[in-house]
Amino acid sequence: MTRRPGKGRRQIALKDRLAPVLISLVSVVVVFGAIAWFVGSAEQWPRIQNQFFSIDAMLEAAPGVARGFLVSLQIWLISLVCIGIWALVLAIFRAMGGPWFAPLRVFAIVYVDLFRGLPALLLVLLFGFGIPALNLPGLPKEGLFWGGVALILSYSAYATEVYRSGIEAVHEGQGMAAKALGLTQWQTLRYAILPQALRNVVPAMLNLVVALQKDVALLSVLGVRDAVREAQIYTARTFNYSSLVVAAILFLLATIPLARLTDHLARRDRQRRLQGAK
Amino acid sequence: MAHKHNMLTVALLAVMAMVVTPVLAQEKTPNDPRLFTPGKLTVSTSEPSYPPWVLDNNPEAGEGFEAALVYALAAELGFKKEDVVWVDVTFDGAIAPGPKAYDFSIQQISVTPDRAKVATFSDVYYQSDKAVIALPASTVASAKSFAELKAAKWGVAVGTTDFDYVTNVLGVADAAVFDDQAGVFQALQGGQIDATVAALPTALYATCCQVPEAKITAILPKDPKDEGLGLLFAYENPIVPWINEGLAALKSKGTIDELAKKYLIADPSIPEITQ
Numbered sequence: 001m002t003r004r005p006g007k008g009r010r011q012i013a014l015k016d017r018l019a020p021v022l023i024s025l026v027s028v029v030v031v032f033g034a035i036a037w038f039v040g041s042a043e044q045w046p047r048i049q050n051q052f053f054s055i056d057a058m059l060e061a062a063p064g065v066a067r068g069f070l071v072s073l074q075i076w077l078i079s080l081v082c083i084g085i086w087a088l089v090l091a092i093f094r095a096m097g098g099p100w101f102a103p104l105r106v107f108a109i110v111y112v113d114l115f116r117g118l119p120a121l122l123l124v125l126l127f128g129f130g131i132p133a134l135n136l137p138g139l140p141k142e143g144l145f146w147g148g149v150a151l152i153l154s155y156s157a158y159a160t161e162v163y164r165s166g167i168e169a170v171h172e173g174q175g176m177a178a179k180a181l182g183l184t185q186w187q188t189l190r191y192a193i194l195p196q197a198l199r200n201v202v203p204a205m206l207n208l209v210v211a212l213q214k215d216v217a218l219l220s221v222l223g224v225r226d227a228v229r230e231a232q233i234y235t236a237r238t239f240n241y242s243s244l245v246v247a248a249i250l251f252l253l254a255t256i257p258l259a260r261l262t263d264h265l266a267r268r269d270r271q272r273r274l275q276g277a278k
Numbered sequence: 279m280a281h282k283h284n285m286l287t288v289a290l291l292a293v294m295a296m297v298v299t300p301v302l303a304q305e306k307t308p309n310d311p312r313l314f315t316p317g318k319l320t321v322s323t324s325e326p327s328y329p330p331w332v333l334d335n336n337p338e339a340g341e342g343f344e345a346a347l348v349y350a351l352a353a354e355l356g357f358k359k360e361d362v363v364w365v366d367v368t369f370d371g372a373i374a375p376g377p378k379a380y381d382f383s384i385q386q387i388s389v390t391p392d393r394a395k396v397a398t399f400s401d402v403y404y405q406s407d408k409a410v411i412a413l414p415a416s417t418v419a420s421a422k423s424f425a426e427l428k429a430a431k432w433g434v435a436v437g438t439t440d441f442d443y444v445t446n447v448l449g450v451a452d453a454a455v456f457d458d459q460a461g462v463f464q465a466l467q468g469g470q471i472d473a474t475v476a477a478l479p480t481a482l483y484a485t486c487c488q489v490p491e492a493k494i495t496a497i498l499p500k501d502p503k504d505e506g507l508g509l510l511f512a513y514e515n516p517i518v519p520w521i522n523e524g525l526a527a528l529k530s531k532g533t534i535d536e537l538a539k540k541y542l543i544a545d546p547s548i549p550e551i552t553q
Contacts, residue, residue: 044376047513051375051396129461132468141470143454223433223454223465233455236437238392239373 054242061234061243068230069250072216075148075226079216080209082152087159094160095167095189108160115157121218123150128222143222151219155212162208166201167193199269206262210255227251306520308357313381313517319357320380321348325366328459329483330541331386337364343479343541344384347403350533354524369437373397378512382521386477388439389508398511401522403534405506406542408443408498409481410551411489412473413466419495424448424553427496433471435459439504440475447501448475463489479542496551 039045090111093104115123127150132141140146170193178188220229227247234243304310314320323344326335332342340349340359352362365380372383375396382400389399410427412418418430424447432453434440444453454471456462459480465471467489476484481494509525511518528534 047396048375129464129468132470133464135469141468143465143470220455221457221461223456223461223470225452225455229436229455232436233441236369236373237390237442239396240392241375 051239052241052245054240057234057238057240057242058246061231061240061246064230064234065227065243065246065250068225069227069247071224072213072226073254075144075151075216075219075224076213079148079152079155079212083155083159083208083212084205086152087156087163090156090160091163091167092189094164095193097185112157112160115154116161118154120151120154120215121221123154124218125221126150127153128219144219144224147219147222147224151212151215155208155215158208159205162201162204163197165204166197166199169200170196202269203262203266206258206265210258210262213255213258214251306355306523308355308361310517310520312515314379315363318361318363319348319352319355320363320365322365322367322372322378322380322383322385324368324385327385328480329487330479338362343404343537344386346537346541347528347534348384350528350537351521351524354527355520372510373437375513381515381517382509382511384509386480386507387510389505390439390442390503391505396513398513398515398518399508400511400518401525402506402508403525403529404538404542405500405504406477406479407500408440408475409478409494410473410475410496410498411466411481411484411492412495413469413492414495416472418473419493421496421551423551427473427551430472431470433462433465433474435462438476439501440477442503443475443498443501446503447498459484460488463492466492482542496549498550499552 042048090108093101094108096104124147127146128143131139131146132143174192174196175188178192183191217226217228220226220232225233227250228244231243231247235241304316305312308319309316321337323332323337327337327342327344328335330342331344333339333345334341337345337348340346349359349362352359363380367378367380367383367385369385369387372378372385372387373393387399389402393399410418410421412430416430418427421427421430428448428450432444432448432450434444434453434455435458436455438459441453441455444450454465456465459476462471462474463484466474473495475481475498478494478497485493509521511521525534
């Protein structure tokens with residue numbers, strides 16, 4: 001059906017288009033303006049402003065916090081790679097059928113129950129302080145290393161479940177079809193199931209990626225000087241909290257683009273799938 | 279006419295005196311209306327608090343340097359022993375801006391010029407030396423200079439001036455920074471760090487009772503930027519001058535020195551490293 005907009009019709013359309021935009025703008029300005037006025041009217045506000053949003057203090061704290069943020073980013077990226085691989089291995093263990101693979105399945109189930117059930121902070125403390133205290137020869141002693149291991153083990157448990165949901169979302173017929181073509185169990189997984197499963201789980205995985213970036217701060221209990229710890233150091237030295245705001249801004253700069261990327265990937269994926277049903 | 283005018287002034291002054299004096303008369307007494315709870319001296323300290331600053335984690339007993347100091351100060355200001363009320367506050371809670379549910383906090387908080395910009399301190403009540411704590415087997419134990427000390431792996435607790443000391447005075451750029459002293463000692467025992475610094479009294483207690491395998495290997499000179507320990511008040515609390523008068527009186531009577539001798543004695547045989 002082709003549209004033939006007449007003059008009057010276009011005017012209505014314009015008004016209809018503009019009105020919601022205007023209403024949104026006005027309501028945003030009114031709501032946030034009211035909040036800003038309410039906060040700003042507090043008697044203590046000038047002091048709070050000076051102690052939390054002092055530009056001078058932010059600039060002074062920025063180099064240290066940025067250095068810590070680089071440490072966070074490195075831990076984050078290395079952990080991501082390890083989690084992506086280790087969780088996939090566990091998910092494959094879990095997906096293997098047949099009696100011979102029962103030990104692997106049991107291992108994967110127990111692993112997920114155990115590491116998903118324990119708070120990440122607890123694991124970081126146990127690994128970071130506990131293992132070096134054993135004084136075993138040949139093992140590294142750095143808190144950074146063992147804290148990273150704890151994070152990887154913990155997040156792999158969540159990621160395994162995400163992979164599993166992706167694998168289970170692939171229609172059974174796919175597996176049967178592969179089997180009918182004479183593919184082995186491994187080949188079926190490798191060529192038929194996993195490619196579809198991995199595409200399914202991208203948005204859910206990116207969710208974990210963002211969560212992990214913030215949990216890297218947990219390693220600070222082991223003496224690692226990440227962005228949050230560097231900000232705390234500045235706060236402790238000067239009693240000024242602006243450094244925490246600097247850290248918050250850096251985290252947002254890293255995570256908001258990731259959130260948009262997640263949205264974009266999800267939208268693209270939906271469009272691609274809908275094309276088939278046109 | 280002039281006479282009548284004078285009479286009026288006198289009468290007015292008399293009325294004003296009657297209204298104002300009771301308030302003024304109460305200032306700098308235990309019933310000072312500017313106290314958090316008039317009639318009580320409300321003091322906060324950390325939970326747990328450690329010897330030798332507070333013994334047995336029980337400040338009400340008045341044992342330990344800071345607990346005893348608070349009771350001496352309270353007596354000096356005219357409070358009875360039972361009028362001292364203790365509340366718990368963390369270091370983070372004590373330094374946070376905003377009104378406080380107590381008159382002041384005492385938990386070995388160092389006065390520094392940076393902090394004094396946004397927080398209100400009393401006069402300094404004690405300044406201690408810094409001590410190096412290390413395992414006897416580490417290279418730090420035999421260090422003779424700052425250069426040798428600097429080569430070691432250092433760890434300190436966040437929120438302490440120990441961090442500033444290691445960074446600014448010793449010039450260590452990569453000291454590990456833990457949540458608290460317990461984390462530092464844990465890392466020391468695990469061999470993740472070689473050494474830490476702490477105020478000498480804290481170090482004495484740590485090496486006797488918390489990490490007996492470690493020892494104080496050296497005394498270091500004071501950091502000129504660390505003015506010493508002060509009581510921390512809510513910003514611009516008006517009772518500070520009064521509290522300072524009390525501290526000054528305790529100082530001139532020698533009470534603070536006596537308490538320091540009783541609770542914070544150093545072993546004179548520890549070597550000093552000065553450069």
